[in-house]
Amino acid sequence: NAGVTQTPKFQVLKTGQSMTLQCAQDMNHEYMSWYRQDPGMGLRLIHYSVGAGITDQGEVPNGYNVSRSTTEDFPLRLLSAAPSQTSVYFCASSYGQGVGTFFGQGTRLTVV
Amino acid sequence: RKEVEQDPGPFNVPEGATVAFNCTYSNSASQSFFWYRQDCRKEPKLLMSVYSSGNEDGRFTAQLNRASQYISLLIRDSKLSDSATYLCVVNALDNYGQNFVFGPGTRLSVLP
Numbered sequence: 711n712a713g714v715t716q717t718p719k720f721q722v723l724k725t726g727q728s729m730t731l732q733c734a735q736d737m738n739h740e741y742m743s744w745y746r747q748d749p750g751m752g753l754r755l756i757h758y759s760v761g762a763g764i765t766d767q768g769e770v771p772n773g774y775n776v777s778r779s780t781t782e783d784f785p786l787r788l789l790s791a792a793p794s795q796t797s798v799y800f801c802a803s804s805y806g807q808g809v810g811t812f813f814g815q816g817t818r819l820t821v822v
Numbered sequence: 823r824k825e826v827e828q829d830p831g832p833f834n835v836p837e838g839a840t841v842a843f844n845c846t847y848s849n850s851a852s853q854s855f856f857w858y859r860q861d862c863r864k865e866p867k868l869l870m871s872v873y874s875s876g877n878e879d880g881r882f883t884a885q886l887n888r889a890s891q892y893i894s895l896l897i898r899d900s901k902l903s904d905s906a907t908y909l910c911v912v913n914a915l916d917n918y919g920q921n922f923v924f925g926p927g928t929r930l931s932v933l934p
Contacts, residue, residue: 743921752826752909752926753866768921800865810856810868811911811922 712736716801716814723791723821731786731817733801741804742784743768743811744776746797753800759784791821825849826925828910834931839900843928845893845910854913855886857895859906860927866909869895900932 717732735742743758745768755768759778773795775787784803788795798818804811828845835841847855855872870877872884872893883896893910910925 745924750926753924755914755921755923758921810871813865813867815865 714801714803714812714814716799716817718817719815721817721819723788723819725791725793725821727791729788729791731788731799731801731819733784733786733814734782735784735801735803735812736782737803737812738781739803739805739812740781741806742778743802744774744784744786745800745802746770746795747800747816748797756786756799788819793821795819796821824926825914825923826910826912828908828925829928831927832929832931834933835900836933837900837902839932840896840898841900841930842897843895843908843910843930845895845925847891847893847910847912847923849912849914850888850891852912852914854922855884855893856911856922857882857884857893858909858911858924860909861906866924869908897930900930902932902934905930905932 714735740761744756745753747753754770756774757776759765765776798816800816801814802811825848857869858866859869860866870879872886876885881898885894907927907929909927911922914921914923
């Protein structure tokens with residue numbers, strides 16, 4: 711079972727560059743989300759989606775865009791990378807509230 | 823006050839020891855509670871849900887005290903393989919009631 715698949719696993723960007731982090735799940739989960747994890751900060755929610763065509767902002771949405779055209783895919787776009795966006799990014803999916811969340815393996819992003 | 827707070831750690835314990843982690847949450851309306859485990863440089867994985875009556879899974883016992891807004895995780899007979907960071911997770915009350923708030927985690931090292 712693939713579960714939640716994220717690509718790439720590692721990325722180095724220059725300040726000002728844009729890129730898209732890909733996320734796909736094969737569990738037919740309606741709910742998907744993106745988190746970033748920084749030392750001492752825990753995971754913080756960037757954006758989330760409760761189904762195709764529906765997205766909303768989380769705790770730290772600035773500098774990121776998302777879209778949800780299919781149930782399976784939930785890409786995260788960095789519009790103009792900044793060093794403050796250096797972090798580990800996790801995509802997650804779940805059936806919904808009250809049940810556990812499954813995470814992708816993470817993307818380690820460095821912005822120089 | 824942060825939404826979810828945990829013991830700062832790290833906890834260094836010998837094999838076979840019993841160790842307890844504490845977590846407090848600020849939103850009294852929260853309904854779902856979980857413990858996740860995260861190994862170094864890996865994604866978080868669901869360890870167990872936390873139910874109102876308390877629940878046990880092998881060597882792991884989770885307790886919830888709604889009045890005190892407090893969650894605990896007890897690990898008995900610690901194994902080397904239990905070394906990881908343990909994340910306390912509480913559902914957030916956003917627009918859709920689907921999100922989760924993660925605590926910063928408590929790191930456990932089980933020593934031979």
